[in-house]
Amino acid sequence: EYKKPLGVDIDLETGVIPGAQKLVRRLSSLKGYFLDEKAYNELLREDPVVYEVYAIEQEENDGDLNFATTVLYPGKVGKEFFFTKGHSHAKADRAEIYYGIRGKGGMLLQTPEGKAEWIPMGPGTVVYVPPYWAHRTVNTGNEPFIFLAVYPADAGHDYGSIAEKGFSKIVIEENGEVKVVNNPRWKK
Numbered sequence: 001e002y003k004k005p006l007g008v009d010i011d012l013e014t015g016v017i018p019g020a021q022k023l024v025r026r027l028s029s030l031k032g033y034f035l036d037e038k039a040y041n042e043l044l045r046e047d048p049v050v051y052e053v054y055a056i057e058q059e060e061n062d063g064d065l066n067f068a069t070t071v072l073y074p075g076k077v078g079k080e081f082f083f084t085k086g087h088s089h090a091k092a093d094r095a096e097i098y099y100g101i102r103g104k105g106g107m108l109l110q111t112p113e114g115k116a117e118w119i120p121m122g123p124g125t126v127v128y129v130p131p132y133w134a135h136r137t138v139n140t141g142n143e144p145f146i147f148l149a150v151y152p153a154d155a156g157h158d159y160g161s162i163a164e165k166g167f168s169k170i171v172i173e174e175n176g177e178v179k180v181v182n183n184p185r186w187k188k
């Protein structure tokens with residue numbers, strides 16, 4: 001009746017977790033997420049893979065843990081760097097830990113009131129995502145940005161509010177520099 005312990009080796013080059021469930025998110029699944037609609041529609045002809053998730057998940061029991069790697073590819077839509085959809089947890093008070101494996105990027109976090117923070121990430125960075133903060137990762141480099149996430153098995157995902165309103169800050173490239181600036185389309 002006890003569950004069986006598990007040890008797996010993440011491929012640190014590719015981010016693949018052997019035996020994990022693979023999810024692929026192409027640009028077409030991110031309609032409405034990027035500011036520059038013209039650039040979005042142009043890139044849509046190729047419909048590149050923006051990110052992949054390799055997850056090992058348990059039944060939604062209180063106290064159990066899931067983990068997943070994300071492989072977020074380099075790229076931009078207009079000035080905006082490729083990012084994950086971003087979500088809060090369906091059980092909003094569930095926290096999460098991220099651990100950077102490869103590449104360069106960061107995390108945008110946001111309270112339900114719209115206060116945003118940016119945390120740069122690289123290999124070895126640990127990010128604590130507190131309860132209630134929505135979170136999105138961004139690849140600001142030119143190789144895949146790969147990280148591990150560990151989250152409660154009953155956390156779930158709520159994409160609604162971010163899909164509708166986005167984050168109050170966006171991450172762009174301007175004059176060859178990475179900038180975190182106010183989202184001109186943001187309204188509370």
Ligand code: 6PG
Binds near residue numbers: 069070087136137156
């Ligand atoms: C989670 C994690 C993480 C995340 C992926 C993809 O709660 O499961 O935050 O595994 O889901 O990085 O990001 P999106 O879920 O926002 O598409």
Ligand code: NI
Binds near residue numbers: 087088089096151
């Ligand atoms: Ni999460």
